[in-house]
Amino acid sequence: MTANSLTITQARDALRRGDLSAVDLTMACLVAMDAGDGLNAFVHKTPEIALQQARAADARIAGGDVPSMCGIPLGIKDLFCTRGVPAQAGSNILRGFRPEYDSTVTARLFAAGAVMLGKLNMDEFAMGSSTETSCYGPAVNPWKVDSRQLSPGGSSGGSAAAVAADLCLAATGTDTGGSIRQPAAFTGIVGIKPTYGRVSRWGIVAYASSLDQAGPMTKTVRDAAIMLQAMAGHDPKDSTSADLPVPDFEAALTGDIRSRRIGIPREYRMDGMPDEIEALWVRGTAMLRDAGAEIVDISLPHTKYALPAYYVIAPAEASSNLARYDGVRYGHRAALAPGDGITEMYEKTRAEGFGSEVQRRVMIGTYVLSAGFYDAYYNRARRVRTLIKRDFETVFAEGIDAILTPATPSSAFGLGEIGSADPVQMYLNDVFTVTVNLAGLPGIAVPVGLDRQGLPLGLQLIGRPWAEGDLLNHAYVLERAAGFVAKAEKWW
Amino acid sequence: MSIDIDTARKVARLARIRVTEADLPALAGQLSGILGFMVQLNEVDVSGVAPMTSVTPMRLPRRPDVVTDGGMAAAVLANAPDAREGFFAVPKVVE
Numbered sequence: 001m002t003a004n005s006l007t008i009t010q011a012r013d014a015l016r017r018g019d020l021s022a023v024d025l026t027m028a029c030l031v032a033m034d035a036g037d038g039l040n041a042f043v044h045k046t047p048e049i050a051l052q053q054a055r056a057a058d059a060r061i062a063g064g065d066v067p068s069m070c071g072i073p074l075g076i077k078d079l080f081c082t083r084g085v086p087a088q089a090g091s092n093i094l095r096g097f098r099p100e101y102d103s104t105v106t107a108r109l110f111a112a113g114a115v116m117l118g119k120l121n122m123d124e125f126a127m128g129s130s131t132e133t134s135c136y137g138p139a140v141n142p143w144k145v146d147s148r149q150l151s152p153g154g155s156s157g158g159s160a161a162a163v164a165a166d167l168c169l170a171a172t173g174t175d176t177g178g179s180i181r182q183p184a185a186f187t188g189i190v191g192i193k194p195t196y197g198r199v200s201r202w203g204i205v206a207y208a209s210s211l212d213q214a215g216p217m218t219k220t221v222r223d224a225a226i227m228l229q230a231m232a233g234h235d236p237k238d239s240t241s242a243d244l245p246v247p248d249f250e251a252a253l254t255g256d257i258r259s260r261r262i263g264i265p266r267e268y269r270m271d272g273m274p275d276e277i278e279a280l281w282v283r284g285t286a287m288l289r290d291a292g293a294e295i296v297d298i299s300l301p302h303t304k305y306a307l308p309a310y311y312v313i314a315p316a317e318a319s320s321n322l323a324r325y326d327g328v329r330y331g332h333r334a335a336l337a338p339g340d341g342i343t344e345m346y347e348k349t350r351a352e353g354f355g356s357e358v359q360r361r362v363m364i365g366t367y368v369l370s371a372g373f374y375d376a377y378y379n380r381a382r383r384v385r386t387l388i389k390r391d392f393e394t395v396f397a398e399g400i401d402a403i404l405t406p407a408t409p410s411s412a413f414g415l416g417e418i419g420s421a422d423p424v425q426m427y428l429n430d431v432f433t434v435t436v437n438l439a440g441l442p443g444i445a446v447p448v449g450l451d452r453q454g455l456p457l458g459l460q461l462i463g464r465p466w467a468e469g470d471l472l473n474h475a476y477v478l479e480r481a482a483g484f485v486a487k488a489e490k491w492w
Numbered sequence: 493m494s495i496d497i498d499t500a501r502k503v504a505r506l507a508r509i510r511v512t513e514a515d516l517p518a519l520a521g522q523l524s525g526i527l528g529f530m531v532q533l534n535e536v537d538v539s540g541v542a543p544m545t546s547v548t549p550m551r552l553p554r555r556p557d558v559v560t561d562g563g564m565a566a567a568v569l570a571n572a573p574d575a576r577e578g579f580f581a582v583p584k585v586v587e
Contacts, residue, residue, distance in 0.1 A: 100567040196547050210547060239552055308530045319507065326508070328580050333573035342583050347510035359509055363519070364526055366507040367495070377530065382543030384536050389547065423522060424529050440547030465548070 003028035005166040008072050008223040015061055015071050022057035022071030026050050026115050029073040033117055033167045038492035041152075041162040043078060043136045044086045045118040053115040060113055068250075069230045070113030075162045075171035078119045079126060080214075081203040082106050085116075089205040090124040090134040090155075093353025094331040103203025104235045105172060105214050112230040117168050121158025124355045125322065126179055126207045129429040131157030132415065133357045141187060141412050142488035145453045148414040153183030153429075159217045160187040164488055170218040170227055174204060176211045177310050178433025181445035184217055185407035185458030188447040188486060190224050190479070191217045192472070195465045196440035197242035199228075200235035208317035209240075211310075211437040221446065221476045225249035228468065244466060252469030253476045258292030260474070263400040267303035268432060270409065276451045277406045284404055284448055284459040287481035288474070298400060300391040305384050306435040311427060312368050312381035313438075318358075319365025325353060360423060389439040396464050402474045403462040405432050407445040411455035432460060442468045444475045447484040456486065494524040 003025045006014070014020040030047050050073065057071035081087045081099035088094040102110070110116070121139040123131050130151040131139040139157040141150035142165035152161040156173035160183035163171050173180040175193035184191030192215045199214045206212060216227035229249050235241040264285060269278070289295050327333035327349035334348035354362065368377035395403070409431055419426030436443035442465070445458040459478065463471030495503070500520035504511040511519055569575040574582070 097571050100564075100570055197550075236553070236555075240546075240548070240550075242548065242550070243553070302536070305533060305536055308532050311526065312530055312533070323508075327573060328582055330571035331573070336583060340583060342585050343508070344510075345583055346508040347505075350508055351510035354509065359507075360519075360522060360526070362509065363500075363503045363507050364523060367499075367503045367523065367527075370503070370506060377533075379543045380533050380536075380538060381530075382545075383538035383541040384533055385544040386541050387536065387538070389544065422525060424525060427529070438547075 002032070004032040004168070006169060007219045008068070008169050008226050009220065011072055011169055012068050012226070016066050022054040022061065022115065023051065025071060026054035026073050029117055029168055036162070036165055036167045036492055039140045039142060039161045039165055040137055041121055041139050041158040041165070041167060042075065042118040043121045043158065046085055046116055049085070050115050050117050053110065057113045057115060067112045067230070068226045069109060071115060072169050073115040073117050074109065075118060075120045075159060075168040076106060076116055077156055077159050077172050077174060078122050079174050079205045080106050080172055081205070082116065085119060087119065087205065088135065089126070090122045090136060091353065091355070091358065092135045092332060093325045093350070097330045101203060104200035104237060105204065105231050108233065109230055114230070120162055120171055123155035123157070124358050125205065125318070126155040126174055126176055127318070127357050127361055128154045129178070129182055129426050130154045130415070130418065133355050135355065138415050140415070142492065143187060143412060143455055144488070144491055145455060150412040151186070151415050153186035153412065155179040156217060157183045160184055160189060160191070163187070163189050163217050163219060165492065170216055170223055172214060173217045174212060174214045175437065176207050176314060177437055178430040180215050180217060181433045181443055181460055182408050182429055184445040185447070185456065186412040188456030188484065189217060189219055190221050190444065190446055190475070191215065192224050192228060192444040192468070193436065193442060194228060194232065194468055195442045197240050198232050198466070198468065200238040200241045202235055202237040206321040208314035209321060210317060211314060221472055221479045222250060222253060224444070225253060225472045247469050249469050249472055252473050254473060255477055255480065257288065257474055257477050260293045260401045261296050261399050262288050262293045263296050263298035263395050263403040265298050265300045265303065265403060265405060267300050268405045270431065274410060277409065277457065280449055280457050280459065281404070281406050284478060284482070287478055288404065291477045291481060296400060298395045298403070300395065300435070302384065302387045302391050303435060306388055306438055307427060307431055309381040309384040309388065310430070310434045310438060312377050313385065315361040315365035316369050316378050317365070319362045319369065322358070322362055325350065357423065385438050388435055392439045392441060401464070402471060405460045405462065407432060407458035407460040411451045411453065411457055436462055441465055442471050444471055446475045446478050446482070448478065448482040449484065450486055495520045495527060
């Protein structure tokens with residue numbers, strides 16, 4: 001076993017004991033990263049920055065100052081701005097953009113001593129569930145069962161592939177409708193979307209601001225607790241950042257969930273759901289019951305309206321957020337013909353710079369916000385969102401501590417298999433995760449088993465707002481009971 | 493509710509995305525398909541329900557109205573496709 005396959009927890013302990021140096025650990029990851037080019041996970045590599053940060057981490061460790069993330073090599077989703085390093089959000093419209101500043105999340109991770117190996121592939125502007133809308137071409141799932149190349153999911157597919165293939169110890173992700181949890185489930189890793197407002201959005205390229213939230217993608221639940229600790233906290237530069245204390249998430253992992261009440265929502269039992277997903281859900285329920293939790297059947301009656309509401313609200317916000325890409329301040333500007341004015345510059349720049357899925361969502365958003373349709377679509381969707389949140393508030397008020405659901409409606413699908421003719425087919429991937437974003441709640445995907453083909457399947461736990469510690473503890477119990485240790489066999 | 497070619501042309505223009513006439517029928521079809529998916533929302537009784545404005549009940553933070561940042565024109569312009577003499581440059585807007 002080489003150092004790149006360590007967990008954050010194992011690496012932290014080895015660094016503290018002096019059994020491993022941050023430079024050696026980083027070198028092992030850089031070698032794995034270069035050997036992993038077939039996965040198309042890393043799209044901008046930063047080995048010089050990584051080694052400089054690793055040397056600084058070693059100096060810090062020698063001085064006895066060892067925060068948990070000190071010396072830990074990470075991959076950073078391309079959506080995060082890091083000073084002087086390309087940040088394209090997977091889009092041609094941001095080609096050549098090098099931010100002059102660091103996002104709050106990466107600044108916090110670097111202040112804690114973390115090491116950046118490079119930027120990770122993703123769907124363009126985080127719009128997608130397969131990484132196939134990326135301007136860099138799709139990332140590839142390290143899991144493989146036949147001749148097909150599988151999608152690692154999306155939008156944080158590069159992050160998921162890199163962590164699952166041990167190219168880095170962990171990665172940042174972002175989740176607007178399931179973009180951390182679905183790729184985590186497709187690759188057999190852990191991914192948590194925190195409560196809306198727990199992690200600052202400042203310096204992260206915006207998709208749908210009322211839904212976007214960053215979180216860690218890791219090999220274990222304990223690693224997720226450690227990394228979320230370093231990412232979370234109040235930030236005056238994000239007006240929706242919560243001014244609340246951040247509890248010690250790792251200390252919350254007691255493994256004791258006796259007498260906790262776990263809700264099983266009947267509306268998540270979808271028509272046409274594969275038997276294997278259903279069976280996995282039943283097994284996960286039994287694991288929590290065996291750990292002493294009380295299992296309660298619950299109802300979240302507006303669940304089926306979450307996807308259509310999301311596909312009004314998210315494009316509406318995106319059409320506004322993406323108005324800034326106009327060829328004036330950063331990124332691509334189209335070559336202009338003689339006589340072209342500023343409108344032609346905008347229209348040509350955006351037609352050349354945005355891929356087809358982003359163009360579709362910007363236009364859908366423009367339509368649902370346009371005069372005459374604003375009430376019928378946008379306001380109606382926001383009213384439905386209120387009802388979806390109320391569903392969760394009702395069951396939490398009745399004493400439910402956490403909710404167990406499938407994470408995805410299937411295991412990983414092959415590249416090019418879904419949605420090429422009908423974009424809505426791809427949207428259905430978010431069916432179990434999108435409610436959580438609409439309600440602003442924390443949700444975590446935990447790998448629980450393999451399907452008949454040998455591909456990972458995950459379950460999702462949904463927690464009360466601001467109760468990430470409690471949620472992580474439930475996930476920790478599920479992780480231990482499931483004992484998922486399978487890894488993708490190296491073919492790349 | 494379906495989107496015809498004229499509506500697709502209008503939406504593309506409002507979104508400032510150039511779409512050729514040849515591509516408009518396919519675009520209209522795709523947008524109609526997505527809107528068809530949203531029609532389910534009409535089944536929900538939303539009478540008396542307020543549209544959500546903030547997922548977490550919170551008062552937006554306030555601060556004194558003073559300058560807190562600035563004086564970095566070079567950094568602001570560093571990524572511009574065309575910057576001249578301390579300004580962003582664009583095609584002529586006023587005749």
